[in-house]
Amino acid sequence: MKKTVDVAMPIGPVHPCWKEPVRIKCETKGEKVLGAEVEMGYMKKGIERIMQGRPWQEVMFLAERVCGICSIVHNMVFTETMEEISGIVPPERAAFLRVVANELDRMQSHLIANFSYCYTIEHETLAMYLLNERETVMDMIELLTGNRVNTAYMIPGGVRYDLREEDAETMRNNLDRLEKNLRRYTKMFDGGPLIALRSRGIGVLTKEEALEAHAVGPTGRASGIPADCRSNHPTYQKLGFEPIVRTEGDNYARIMVRFDELMQSIGLIRRALAMMPEGPVRGGGECKGGEARYSGEAPRGELTYFIRTDRYGRVEEIAIQTPSIMNIDACAHYMLTEVNSLADVTSTFISSDPCIACNER
């Protein structure tokens, strides 16, 4: 709804703090931001339409191309949706390896999200430290899957490659070093007075607003919503998973939830490596016709696939509800309403970890 404003200030689509093109029109009165409107359409792929009518073997590769940052979880949720349709159960070792891959994906995504935030508030030192640690995680992803980004690691009925014991040992050593460094960086963020000035009490999303917009992932959990799809996942239940929740709902809380989840992911990977039994990693199975709605926890929150396949396993209909759809909406229509300074718009937007590629699909 249009309001009486002094200036309608457009930010983007090209902006040094944006990783992807998006345009935010802020309605301002003096320095105060009254509201914001989001304009997209600079990178619409139409990937759901491209997927329609194709066999699942092709759609599997397209699914992980929805997003470059969280490609592994798109691969995982698509695979698990196909397994749900077809009644395929992966071997236990493969299920644990999926958790390892998914948590590594979450770690690199959270690290790049927090890097972006620190970069946006001009704390470049911490930003570069975090980006450097991300490289270690990317190396571990390469060690496990053979690739850095589009890995196609998971397939219905298991995973493609097993993890050798010497590689698991390398991973444990890397995790030890990462944990030590991340504790230091978390303390730097938590105790930084200038960081607090730009983060505490800025871009507040209340619990009611988060529920209204269906905010998910760290954005929702930083506003006191204890929702995490990992709580319902059988392998995560074996690992004793508990979601991390904060109640402040501001930029600081969203970044701290991600820092805490990084530590949690390290713990989950360690436990998965310890509990992983010997055995096959590919159980086989045939993808059948049917329909399913399945959600998995992506780094940014609940990722849902709606798939209908015919009896040959061809995808007849597909819809992908990515977490950024909900989080960008929550950010634009609640966090950016009544913001005291236009300077806080970019940092607030980045704190919700927006992914435009996911949003536009």
Add this chain to the structure above:
Amino acid sequence: MVDIIYEKDLRPMKYHVLTGLRQDQAVRAIARWFNVRVQPMRKFLIERLDMSDMENMPARWEVAEAAPETDPLEAALGARRFTRNIPLFTEEEMARALEAARAAGDEGAGKTLLKEVIIG
């Protein structure tokens, strides 16, 4: 004369968003609610909502479905659903609609109907 580079007509792109599988289901559900045809409803949504609202419409619709309103009149008009969950109307527009509906109940058609029942 200098043109604004990024100021574009967003209607075709908004239409693409609205005709996505899940968005289309939500639009049809809203059109059924108001008993209007789908195409005028799309036009109205394109005018009133931004692209982010449109992308998130199915999730917001599900949230509204999961938490029904308690007041029967507000539930019938979708007072919260169409101002907070899917911001189609302003609070003022909805307040006017509620006032008109209440007046119809107190003074108008509703009371006349009850009076007929009493008189027989």
